[in-house]
Amino acid sequence: MSEQxxxxxxxxxxxxTFGDPADPPLLLVMGLAAPMIWWDDEFCVALAAAGFRVVRFDNRDVGRSSWLSGRVSLPRAYLLRSTPYSIGDLADDATALLDGLGIDTAHVAGASMGGMIAQELAIRRPDRVRSLTSIMSSTGSRFVGLPSFRAAVAMLAPGPRTREEYLTRQLDTFRLIGSPGYPFDLERLRERAERTYDRGVNPAGVLRQLGAVLSAPDRTPGLRRLSLPALVIHGSRxxxxxxxxxxxxxxxxxxDLDVVPGMGHDLPREVWPRVIAGISRIAGVTR
Incomplete structure (x- = not known):
């Protein structure tokens, strides 16, 4: 199905969407500055073959979804939780998308900031979430999941000004935060960066999304109240x-917790079968 x-x-x-509309829906939520195509086409096709109706989407302020307005101060976001919008607003977007597609309940999987959104969606609307898979994400506690100094500096770098600068920045970033235990897939990453830039890159929106992440409260109490099948996937590196x-x-x-040896802050092609098997198992979907 083409983009709508x-x-x-x-x-x-x-x-x-991918797959048979009669299959159980699986909502995929992507992370900071990342459009829906970062859930690779082949990955989505494989999930559909595993028995899901796969739904991926661009969060607000990225790709071809609405770009908002409003300035954000990252120090104020972190210290005062003052931002144009919150992780909760992003979770409400996801719920509204399910409403618009006529989906009452869905399995939900989120990566990085998308994992935070997926968690918040489950906390706010547990009646809408059949199972939850949180990938390379955290609880919002400021005492866990901290970045390395080099990774933090890379995330705070000014936005690129040209297409070539964006492509170079993407490759450099994933050399830093990617998976040291797996081959660096230069061709795949460059192609993804080209598609991402051509669909629309929004540096101001990235700052607003980052403000939402920095201002988020600790979700641990809300997560503890949930009673649903849940899987956490995280790279050891x-x-x-x-x-x-x-x-x-x-x-x-x-x-359940699956710590993947050698995986960094990405999903190398080599781990796709493991991730798809985990999502399918926790969702109880077999084909």
């Missing part, structure tokens, strides 16, 4: 969201 747009929660969300964030998430959810 829908009005949801007062904004426009661009989305795409993640420099951007330390593995302690994944461990804390799994403890709070009383869920």
């Amino acid at each position: 747009k829908i009005e949801a929660n007062g904004i426009t969300l661009c989305h795409e 993640d420099p951007l969201v330390g593995v302690s964030g994944g461990r804390a998430t799994a403890r709070a959810l009383r869920g």
